[in-house]
Amino acid sequence: MTSFRVAPTDLDVLGHMNNGRYLTLMDLGRYELLKRSGWWDEFGRRGWAAVVAGQTITYRRELRLGQRFDLHTRVVGIDDRWIYLEHRFMVGETVHAHAVVRGMFVRRAGGSVNLHELEETVGGFPDHLRVEPWMSDWTHHTRHPATGAH
Numbered sequence: 001m002t003s004f005r006v007a008p009t010d011l012d013v014l015g016h017m018n019n020g021r022y023l024t025l026m027d028l029g030r031y032e033l034l035k036r037s038g039w040w041d042e043f044g045r046r047g048w049a050a051v052v053a054g055q056t057i058t059y060r061r062e063l064r065l066g067q068r069f070d071l072h073t074r075v076v077g078i079d080d081r082w083i084y085l086e087h088r089f090m091v092g093e094t095v096h097a098h099a100v101v102r103g104m105f106v107r108r109a110g111g112s113v114n115l116h117e118l119e120e121t122v123g124g125f126p127d128h129l130r131v132e133p134w135m136s137d138w139t140h141h142t143r144h145p146a147t148g149a150h
Contacts (some may be wrong), residue, residue, distance in 0.1 A: 001058075001067070001070050001072050001073075001124075002025075002026065002028060002029055002032045002070065002071045002073070003068065003071075004068070004069055004070075005066060005067065005068050005069075006027050006063050006066060006067045006069070007065075008062060008065060010063075010065075013086060015064065015065065016062035016063060016064050017063040017064075017124060018064065019057075019129060020061075022057060022089065022097055022099070023055070023057070025132060026055070026071070026073070026087045026101065027069055028071070028107070029071045029072075030073060030074070030085065030101070030103075031039035031089055031140075032073065033073045033074070033075075033085075034050065037122075039122060041102075042121065043105065043121075046107075047107055047108045047109055048105045048106065048108070048119070048123070049105065049106055049108055050103055050104075051070055051103055051104060051106050052101055052102070052103045053082065053102050053103055053104060054098060054101070054102040054138070055099055055100065055101040055102070056096060056099065056138065057087075057096045057097075057098070057099035057112050058097065058098050058099070060095055060096055060097060060098065060121070061091075061094065061095075061096040061097075061115065062096070063089065063091070063096055066120050067091065068091070069089055069090060069096060069128055070089075070090045070091075071089055071090075071139050072086060072087070072088040073085060073087050074086055074087075075085070075129060076100070076129065076130070077129050077130050077131035077132065077135060078115065078125055078131070079103065079139075080115065081129045081134065082102045082103065082104055082119065082131075082139060083101070083102075083103050083104060083105075084100060084101070084102055084131060084135055085101045085103065086098070086099070086100055086101075087101065089100040090115075094142060100135065102135070102138075102139060107117060118148050126131075
C-alpha cells in the first residue's frame with residue numbers, strides 16, 4: 001500500500017484527479033511492490049525491467065484536491081505469458097478506482113523473460129494466483145490497431 005494526497009498538479013479542468021494521473025500513480029504502485037518484495041534489486045542485477053502491455057480501469061468516485069487516498073497494488077494472476085496486477089485507489093474502505101494491468105518482464109538486452117525463469121528466480125508463484133476468465137478474454141481479444149497482432 002502506498003499513501004498519497006491529491007495535489008494541484010493532479011487535477012483536470014473539472015477539479016478532480018485527472019484520469020491519466022491514475023495511470024502514473026499505478027506505475028509508482030508497481031515500483032513500490034517490486035521494492036517491498038525484494039525483486040527490484042534482483043531483477044535489476046539480471047537486466048530485467050517490467051513493462052505494461054495493457055490496462056483497464058474503472059473510475060467509481062472522484063478524488064478531489066487535498067484528499068488522502070491509498071493505492072493498494074497486488075499480483076492477482078499469472079498465465080503462460082502475462083502477469084496480472086490489481087490496483088485499488090481507496091479512501092478508507094471505499095474504492096474510488098479499480099484497475100487491472102497486464103504486464104511482463106523484458107530483458108534490457110532484448111527479448112522477454114520466460115515465466116519459468118521468472119518463477120525460478122522468485123522461488124515459485126503462490127497457488128492462490130488466478131487469471132479470471134474475463135482477463136483471458138480481454139487478453140486474447142485485444143488486437144494492436146496498426147498490426148492486428150495480439
